[in-house]
Amino acid sequence: MLDTPFEIISSVIVWIACAIAMALGGRPERIGAAAIWLAWLLSVLTQGRSVSGFLDPQYAWIYIDGALFLALTWLALRSGRKWPTPAAACQALMLGTHVAMGFDLAIRAYAYLTAIAIWSLGVLIALVVGVFTEAEAERRRVLQAQAGTRDTPA
Numbered sequence: 001m002l003d004t005p006f007e008i009i010s011s012v013i014v015w016i017a018c019a020i021a022m023a024l025g026g027r028p029e030r031i032g033a034a035a036i037w038l039a040w041l042l043s044v045l046t047q048g049r050s051v052s053g054f055l056d057p058q059y060a061w062i063y064i065d066g067a068l069f070l071a072l073t074w075l076a077l078r079s080g081r082k083w084p085t086p087a088a089a090c091q092a093l094m095l096g097t098h099v100a101m102g103f104d105l106a107i108r109a110y111a112y113l114t115a116i117a118i119w120s121l122g123v124l125i126a127l128v129v130g131v132f133t134e135a136e137a138e139r140r141r142v143l144q145a146q147a148g149t150r151d152t153p154a
Contacts, residue, residue, distance in 0.1 A: 010117060014040045017124040025131040026138070028079035032087065032127055035071040039064050057101040057112075065094050072123070083130020090122030 014037065021033035046060035069091040076084035097115040101107050 006117075010120070011040070011044070013121070013124060017128050021127055021131050024135055026081075026134055028075055028081045028084070029127065029131050029134065032072065032075055032084060032130075035068055036123065036127065039068040057098050061116075062095070062098045065091060065098065068123075069095055081130060081134060083126045083133065087123045087126035087130075090119045090126065093122075094119035 018033040018037045021029040025033065042064045043061055046058070046064070069088060072084050072088035072091050075081065076088050094116055097112065097119065101112050
């Protein structure tokens with residue numbers, strides 16, 4: 001639980017990305033950030049709880065990552081936003097990493113954790129890019145609405 005510099009830095013990145021989404025994002029971004037933050041918290045709380053540490057798949061993480069995948073997929077289907085699709089895709093790749101570890105225990109812990117970190121970063125990048133993309137789109141809508149009200153006679 002947050003024992004290494006990598007774990008601390010990656011946790012700070014999660015917190016920053018989720019804070020940006022909460023502060024600047026719309027409702028879908030806030031829902032996504034809350035789901036990502038909850039998954040992060042549950043992952044930290046269940047990290048390395050298996051008897052063999054990271055030599056076996058983190059079974060609790062499979063459920064946590066599966067739930068986050070479902071949440072991101074739901075957002076992709078229901079929100080009309082573009083960012084949840086690549087986020088859900090990265091999350092699916094993370095689930096694939098868990099499955100690969102389950103089928104082939106010759107995968108070393110370092111490779112397992114590195115792959116999970118890469119896919120997690122992909123989810124966070126999609127979220128933050130989505131926040132700024134949606135903020136720009138909203139700014140354009142507001143400017144167009146203001147321009148439209150100025151053009152109409154009183």
